[in-house]
Amino acid sequence: MEYMKERNRTASLRFKIIFPFIALGGLVVTAAMAAITVFILTAWMGQPIPVFGFEQTFDQPIAFPHTRHAGTGMMKSVDGTQELQALGLDCTFCHRTVTTQLNAGVPAVQQCMFCHQAIGPQSSPELQKLRAAAGLDGAVKTPVDWRRIHRLPDHVRFVHEAHIRYLTANPEAINNVPEQNKAAVQSAVQSNGQVMPSMVCSTCHGDVASMDKVKQVEPLKMGQCVNCHRDNNAPTDCAVCHH
Numbered sequence: 595m596e597y598m599k600e601r602n603r604t605a606s607l608r609f610k611i612i613f614p615f616i617a618l619g620g621l622v623v624t625a626a627m628a629a630i631t632v633f634i635l636t637a638w639m640g641q642p643i644p645v646f647g648f649e650q651t652f653d654q655p656i657a658f659p660h661t662r663h664a665g666t667g668m669m670k671s672v673d674g675t676q677e678l679q680a681l682g683l684d685c686t687f688c689h690r691t692v693t694t695q696l697n698a699g700v701p702a703v704q705q706c707m708f709c710h711q712a713i714g715p716q717s718s719p720e721l722q723k724l725r726a727a728a729g730l731d732g733a734v735k736t737p738v739d740w741r742r743i744h745r746l747p748d749h750v751r752f753v754h755e756a757h758i759r760y761l762t763a764n765p766e767a768i769n770n771v772p773e774q775n776k777a778a779v780q781s782a783v784q785s786n787g788q789v790m791p792s793m794v795c796s797t798c799h800g801d802v803a804s805m806d807k808v809k810q811v812e813p814l815k816m817g818q819c820v821n822c823h824r825d826n827n828a829p830t831d832c833a834v835c836h837h
């Protein structure tokens with residue numbers, strides 16, 4: 595009996611001392627819960643709020659212009675002396691594993707040197723950096739440290755191959771079709787035919803061929819992934835996308 599009273603008294607004493615901390619703790623927990631809720635909602639629905647340091651694009655170590663390589667329009671040569679036709683290279687010419695693997699792959703410097711050993715003025719600072727990286731002019735060979743623009747968190751699995759395969763065979767599911775692909779995509783839809791792999795990239799990456807500097811144009815958040823999976827009868831169980 596005596597023992598119980600003693601215990602209650604110390605308990606209530608302890609409680610009096612702890613109470614303000616509990617109240618404060620409650621506030622902290624509430625604030626933390628609110629922050630987490632907001633974070634999950636933004637993660638689900640759109641771009642994270644800028645507070646979290648999200649950027650859509652970066653300066654690359656070498657300013658590689660997709661316009662010149664993958665675009666098709668006319669543009670001034672690098673030295674400004676003539677009008678050149680952009681090269682119109684296929685996306686898969688450089689992103690070689692996009693149709694077969696998880697990653698699209700970014701080309702090694704050696705692949706750029708097929709052309710840039712000879713092509714492009716010596717005076718271009720960007721091409722000087724490229725040639726130095728390739729070990730020309732007596733420099734030590736160093737891979738270019740391209741910065742990733744699109745990156746999902748580590749707990750998410752994404753596979754390019756499956757998406758390219760599906761979208762080339764189901765062109766009606768392609769989004770953001772750029773002007774220059776519209777006719778081809780439309781006629782494939784009408785004839786139940788296929789499109790080239792490079793015509794499906796816009797769905798998630800926008801019109802890269804017209805970007806001097808690649809930027810992320812789609813949120814590529816869970817909501818977008820799951821909606822598209824649902825619309826196209828692809829699996830939506832958590833384990834498909836989460837390790």
Ligand code: HEC
Nearest residue numbers: 657658662671672673701705706709713714715718720721
């Ligand atoms: C099929 C040939 C070809 C390949 C392959 C190629 N390029 Fe180019 N690149 C060109 C041409 C042509 C130009 C324009 C040259 C001109 O106007 O004198 C150019 C221009 C450039 C420029 C612009 C330079 C400036 O100062 O504006 C950069 C940077 C560049 N390329 C980097 C690369 C990189 C990096 C790779 C490899 C990932 C690569 N290129 C692969 C042909 C190629």
Ligand code: HEC
Nearest residue numbers: 658663664683684685688740742743744795799802803808
């Ligand atoms: C001549 C080679 C070349 C061609 C052709 C090319 N790319 Fe790229 N691509 C690169 C290089 C090099 C980078 C890394 C530097 C950068 O981000 O600009 C890159 C980066 C990218 C990225 C950003 C990757 C990231 O970090 O998230 C995307 C998306 C992309 N390319 C899509 C395309 C698409 C779509 C096409 C066709 C319309 C294409 N590329 C054609 C060389 C090429």
Ligand code: HEC
Nearest residue numbers: 685689692697698699700744745746752757791795797798
């Ligand atoms: C269904 C959406 C989707 C389509 C279609 C798609 N991508 Fe991607 N791509 C992504 C996502 C998501 C990432 C980031 C993946 C990660 O972080 O694991 C990415 C990353 C990349 C990267 C950088 C990292 C890497 O994988 O090497 C390149 C380059 C790229 N994509 C090129 C392409 C090209 C070229 C095409 C068309 C042939 C294409 N993508 C089609 C969603 C897509």
Ligand code: HEC
Nearest residue numbers: 751752753756760767797814818819822823826828834835
């Ligand atoms: C344009 C619609 C579309 C978008 C956007 C999309 N997916 Fe998919 N995804 C599909 C379809 C359709 C399949 C089933 C392809 C097949 O038939 O194998 C698929 C398959 C997959 C698979 C299974 C691949 C395999 O074979 O193991 C994974 C993983 C996946 N998607 C992840 C993602 C993630 C993560 C995102 C968002 C970043 C995403 N997807 C965005 C349409 C989409």
Ligand code: HEC
Nearest residue numbers: 633634637638747750815816819820823830831832834835
């Ligand atoms: C089609 C692919 C896909 C499926 C299916 C999927 N997720 Fe995700 N999930 C993603 C992607 C992509 C992200 C990362 C981008 C983001 O934060 O939205 C993500 C992020 C998350 C996050 C972390 C949110 C954050 O703020 O970091 C949680 C939690 C999550 N998913 C739970 C689930 C659960 C539970 C399921 C099953 C009911 C599920 N996911 C099914 C693609 C998927």
